[in-house]
Structures are given as C-alpha cells and as structure tokens.
Amino acid sequence: MLEITEGSMAVADAVRLCRPQVVAAYPITPQTHIVEALAEMVANGKLDADYITVESEFSALSACLGASAAGSRTYSATTSQGLALMFEVCFNVAGMRLPIIMTIANRALGAPLSIWNDQQDSISLRDSGWLQFYAEDNQEATDLHYIAYRVAENPAVQLPAFVCFDGFILSHTYEPVDMLSQADADRYLPKYAPTERLDAADPISFGMYATPEYYLEFRYETDKALKEAKSAIHAAGKEFGEMFGRDYSAMVEGYQLEDAETVIVAMGSICGTVKDTIDELRKEGKKVGLLKIRVFRPFPSEDLAKALKGAKHVAVLDKNISLGAKGAVALEVKDALYGSGIPVYDYIIGLGGRDVQKKDIREVVALAEKGKGDQFIGLRKEVL
C-alpha cells in the first residue's frame, strides 16, 4: 500500500525489513535521519540488531567488516566526507568479499565545504569493488536495498554494495512509497548463509596478504565476480518484479527511447526532471529520450551499447567530475560506444546542490543537437 513518508524514513524502514543483525554508522548530513531512525528502532525493540555506536566512519565500516566476516547481515550508511574517511576500509571489505550494504545519501565533497547533493562521493569509490546502485525516486531507493542484499549475499557474488540516493533531493523529500510487508521481505530475502565466517572454534583468516605471485590473481577474481554479478542482478531484479510488480531486472532503463535521436544518459533523481522535460520536448516534435543507468558498478557496457544503437547524439549528465579529465559516467559511456561512431557529449551538472531545472535539460538537448558538449551547465557568467 502506498504511504507518504520522508525518503530517509522509507529507507530506514526497508533496512529494518531486511533484518540486518549488525548496524554500525556515524551520523552525517544528509544521511542522519536514516541512522537516527535505525538507532531508535533498535532501542525500541522494533529491530533485533546490534547497533554499534562508533567515533568515526572509519570505525563504523571497520565494525561492519568484522561483523560481516563473523557471518552477520550487516548495514551502514554514510555520505561525502564520511565515505572519504572509509576509503581504505571500502577496499578491504570488497577484497575480503564481504556482502555489506551501505546507503549513500549522495553529497558533494569538500573543499569548499558543501552539504548539498551531487554524486562525487560514491563515484570516487568506483574502483573499490563495491556494486553501485543509483535510485531515481524513493520507491526505487527502498526496493534496491532488498535487491542489493540478494545480489551481494549470492555465493557467486560475495561483494558489498552501495545503494545511492541523492542527498536532500530524495532523502529529505516526502513522497508516496509502497513498502513491503515483513512477510514479503522475508520471502524475497532469506537469512544470510555465509559460505565461510570467523569462528573461534574453527579458525580462519580473511584478507590474508598476497605476494606478487598471487595479488594480480586476486584482483582478477574480484573483477570477474563483479562483472559476473550482472546475471545475479538481472535475476534478483526480475524475481522482485514477479513478486511485487516492480521489475528491476534491467541495469539500464529507457524512456521514450525507441525512435529517439538525442538520448540523455543520467543516474539518480535527475532522471525524473529529465522525463518531464522529455514529455514537453516530445510535444514540440523533438525526438528525445532518456537512458537511465541504475547500476554503475558493474558497468553495463553491453546493455548500454545496445540501447543506444539508434541514437544520433548521446548527452551524458554527470553529477561528478574526474578533475582534469571528464565526468565519470561520460567516460564509461564513451568506452561502451567506442567504434560505433555515435558522438557522446558530457555535461557536468548540478554539482554541490545546484538546482537542476527543466530549462537546464532543454539547454543540454539543444547543445547536443548542435554537436557541442564536454562542458559545465549553468556556470555563473563571472567565471567565463
């Protein structure tokens, strides 16, 4: 049943329904409401979990690492500087193949200090070995948590995952969300059954050191597991659709794509604004479409290349920038389309909470049609 609630509350509730056994997190804007709600649920007995209070994000994820290695379903949430502080632990978690789920309420990275939204934080961890899901709205943000656990805990995958949703823009927005019942959540997400776990009675070490003779092979295997996770994501998303009517089997999702000549590629909440703009442009006779990327890691190159086959111009919206190069999404899209001859233009947009309006999307479409791109959108005139 649809209920209207704040995005953070919906996510916290979905996490509760996933029955994590250990939660460790450190509050940081705009993630705070999620972990406050979870701490309250644990204190009130609504969530049977250990909530470990810690003094930093580094400790939060380290506590999760230990708990997950000991065989618990484990959860954390963070954003921005908090995620940056977890950098080292993120690589360890993935290397040890621990299926921790972490919500990222996407926020810009300082300096200058900004509490507002972009996707620089999670994008900057793209090389760490975590799966990365991006939600367009709060319905998707909640649903992706169940799917993330299903995929991450799949014995063929055994990798951690970020569920990313735009800070403030989604986390602080009230909108209708259809929540699963506990029985449905349990039906979809069975108890975590680790293949191996830390146990004093049967000792084992995780993440032992690897000499130069073996390190390369471990990286190869982790990369392979991440790439092969695509089939697990497809299956988990399909099954979710069969059970609850919302199909997440596709890693990329088209909107008005069939005959589209100019296709916008985007991730996260910006997709809603793009869809409304496309409806207007379609009425004006413009053949514009959207390809939404739901899963950024593993990157769905093949699906993306297939979906963009008929495009004349591809306009990528990047809420991040790899300084000195381009937006991270555009670089991946260019790689996926290499050799196709389809031009790909990059637009850096909405950094640090700059509001993205329909007129900005119209500007992007107009620029792409003229063959102009690889630029920032909406810059103040004084810097030009």
Add this chain to the structure above:
Amino acid sequence: MALAVGCRARPGKGRDNKTGSWRVFKPIFDHEQCSKCGTCQTICPEGCITEGFFDPDYAYCKGCGLCAEECPKDAIAMKQEEK
C-alpha cells in the same frame, strides 16, 4: 592452485616450517656455566629453547644469537656451523 575467495586462509602450523636450516651460527650451551636463569628462553624469538638445562631445538633455531647476547653468564657461544 585455486585461490580462496577473499584471500581467506585456514591457520597454518609454525611447527611445519623447520627453520633450523636458515642457521649460519649455532648456539652452543655450556651447562657448567649455566645458572638456569631462563633469560635465553624468554628472549628466544623462535620459542625453541626448552626448560631444564636450557637447550635449543636445533630443528627450529635460526641462529640469531640473541640468547648468546643476553646470557648473563656468557654460557652460550655462537659457532659457525659446517654445512
């Protein structure tokens, strides 16, 4: 060799790795001089010196010479080993 997922490993046994062959100098214990103070046993990084008259287990002794260095009675001499 198949790699363990996540570089996970069961604990090995130090006893399986006989390090005595690393040795260049061999400690020779003079029981006449020894006062059985136990310093050599405490200091031995390999933990291979046993109680009684403190004698090393040459199967594991790497010949580091710490016992000879610390012995208050100078009862341990490091002799080059013929190989």
Add this chain to the structure above:
Amino acid sequence: MRELRIHGRGGQGSVTAAELIAVAAFKGGVFSQAFPAFGVERRGAPVQAFVRFDDRKVRLRSQVYEPDYIIVQDSTLIKDVNVFSGVKKGGIVIVNTEKAPDYKVPDGVRLITINATSIALKVIGLPITNTSLMGAFAAATGEIKFDALKNALMHRFPKELAEKNIEAARQAFEYVKAEVA
C-alpha cells in the same frame, strides 16, 4: 500539476507545514511531494519549502519557480526576499500579517492576509504559525480537506499539542472561508 512555495524563517515550521500539507493532500487522493530548500538550519534565516500536487506520480525534482500558491509566514520577508517571484496568473498568495498590505502582488493573483500569529498566540500560546496557515491554505485553495489536515496533525503531534494546533488551524480555516465567500 499545482505547486506551492512556502516562505518562512528558520524555526517557524515551514518545512513541517510543507510535509503535513503533502500528507493531507495524499490522504485526500492526489499524488504529492514535499521538500525543503535545503539550507543550513539557522533560526531566523529565510527558508523555503515546496509542495507539488498532481493526479499522477510527481517526477520533477527541481525547486518551485512558478508556483500556483505561495504562503508567506512572516511579512517582514517581503522586504528582503522576492517572495512573489514567478507566481502564476490566477494564483493565490497567503500572507501572515496584522497590517494592511503596503506591497502589491502581481496582476491576476489573489492576496489573502490573515493574522496567524495572533491566532497561534491565543490558541497554542506560542507564535508557531504554520498550523494556522495550513488551515488558511486548505480554505483558500481546496487542495487539502480540513479533515485530512486534522488527521495529519493528529498523526504528527502528541494528543494535547495536536488538539491545540487543530483548533488554530480550524480558526484560520473558518476566517479564510468567510473571507473567500
């Protein structure tokens, strides 16, 4: 789609008002969305909050630039902030004030003034005007039913506080109903 923009000052409950209006609208059978202009929460600083109403799921994520409705919680803001910016023709502006307006709203826009502060002081005992203004909004626009607003308040606040706020909202609702008629 109809859009509401609320102008207030930090601590006056603009964000809560937006949330409760969205809740009441949703309970009344429309899709709604509410969110704040994500500022730094500082008491007294100008803040904005937004609500959208539509008969289908709201997808648009930008802030509201061309509102159908505007609520100004504190009339002193009119001097500092362009609160009427972008308001649509046929739109409704609700201003909390005790004075006769010395400003002009754009042509074709209806201005409703209400002394929500005195209602709040009288009924709640605190100058918290957001619930009174919700009542005024319900009466002026018909976007939310008074009963739905009442339920939203009951759900949000402890019983005694909820009852006081409902009474404040009811007085404002009736005042504006009479004004409109």
